[in-house]
Amino acid sequence: MSVKTEKFRPDQVAEGAAVLRRGGLLGIPTETVYGLGANGLDPEAVARIFAAKGRPQDNPLILHVPSADWLERYCADVPGVAYTLAGRFWPGPLTMILKRKPAVPDRVTAGLDTVGMRCPDHMVTRAIIAAAGVPVAAPSGNTSGRPSPTSAADMLEDMDGKIDGIVDGGPCSVGVESTIVDLTVTPPRLLRPGGVTLEELEAVLGEVAVDPAVRRQMGEDEHPRAPGMKYRHYAPKAPVTVVKGAPADAARYIRRHLSEGEGVICFTEFVPLYAGHPVEPIGPADDPAEQARRVFDALRYFDETDVEHIWAMCPDEAGIGLAVANRLNKAAGFHIVEA
Incomplete structure (x- = not known):
């Protein structure tokens, strides 16, 4: 079903928040790549993300929040080191895997008992999330398998007519998706490298294991614990x-x-x-x-x-x-x- 995709200016925070509150899909700028956002507490809205992207159902999503103060709302047994990392790297390109609370729908976590949490380093997107009053589930705003979008124009190539709106917040400053670190295991495990480097994580956490999927293809029988681990991502049409x-x-x-x-x-x-x-x-x-x-x-x-x-x-x-x-x-x- 085709919809009219509205284009919002960065100062139209209330309009963007309204799209999320009513269960719509909103393209949001971050410092990493543009995201495809929906109310992360609304399973039907989250299902529309998977439909718009053609995303495999076992590929979990990340919840975006405006500050570390929101972690306790959606995560259980938050370790102290999560707040240490947030103090050092949030807002920024770091996603932390934590134990989820029941308020987080299975559609977000792909049925896992954990959830990825991130506070993006883009003032407009944080303002929209805060105004909406809900965490925003958001993968990259591309058709599944295609290269991720680093501008509103890139995202509209894939999503115009499939989403309710997009906020043009300019080009992305980092250009690759967030680093993902799993804090529910010992030692903590790097699941996806990104703008916060392995060396920076080690400076705070000490030993950090690197998941094998960072350097090799996951098998069909393996279940991803974070976005971007299992499937052929970022691929152009030519091999x-x-x-x-x-x-x-x-x-x-x-x-x-x-x-x-x-x-x-x-x-x-x-x-x-x-x-x-x-x-x-x-x-x-x-x-x-x-x-x-x-x-x-x-x-x-x-x-x-x-x-x-x-x-x-x-x-x-x-x-x-x-x-x-x-x-x-x-x-x-x-x-x-x-x-």
Whole structure:
């Protein structure tokens, strides 16, 4: 069923909150990517998220709140370290997995006894959530499997006519989805890398385990404990091959194997190597933060071309490079070669 998607300015907080209160779907800006939001306490509204995205039902959602004060409303046995992390990284690109309270519907958690909680670093979205008076369940605002949107225009490509409204809050500053850490296990476990790095988590928590799904494909019989763990995400229409190794080695490997009708995602300094082919730079090799901001734009860019295959250079896994590598590897279905 098609609906008219209203476009709201950042100052139209009350109008955005009204969409959520009446059970509608609202595109919301965050610092990571644009989200597809609904009242997280309304199972029917949450079901509309899955329908609009074509999202698998066993893929849990994250609840977005305006401050750490809201944690006790929806989470049981909140450990002290959750407030320590919130004090350090909220508002910001960090989602914490905590024990849920019965008020949180099964549709949000995919039947799990835990729920992901996040306070986004976007003043407009926090104001809308506070005005709505309910937590907002929100995955990324793309059709399931496509690259995540980092602008309102990106989101409207996928969602115009499927959602009630969208708030244009400008481009996203981080560009990859939030880090997800599970605080219900010992040691805490990194389920998805993002804008808060593994190194930053370790500085607060000490030992942090890295879930195997960060670096490999989950099996069909495995159940994801957080969004983005199991399914082929972030994928453009053409197949992707990720090339790992020192930047110059990876660049030469791609140059040797590049065929007619193929495109390249590469670090900016290597663009001249691929003259005559569609190329999308994602920033300098030594600037993983810029790569994070541009990686989804690069993947989306190739959907506007007729390339048959995409080669992608991959940063090393230090800092936010781990998140960029994870998104590229998922876009490739973990089809990775070593230069």
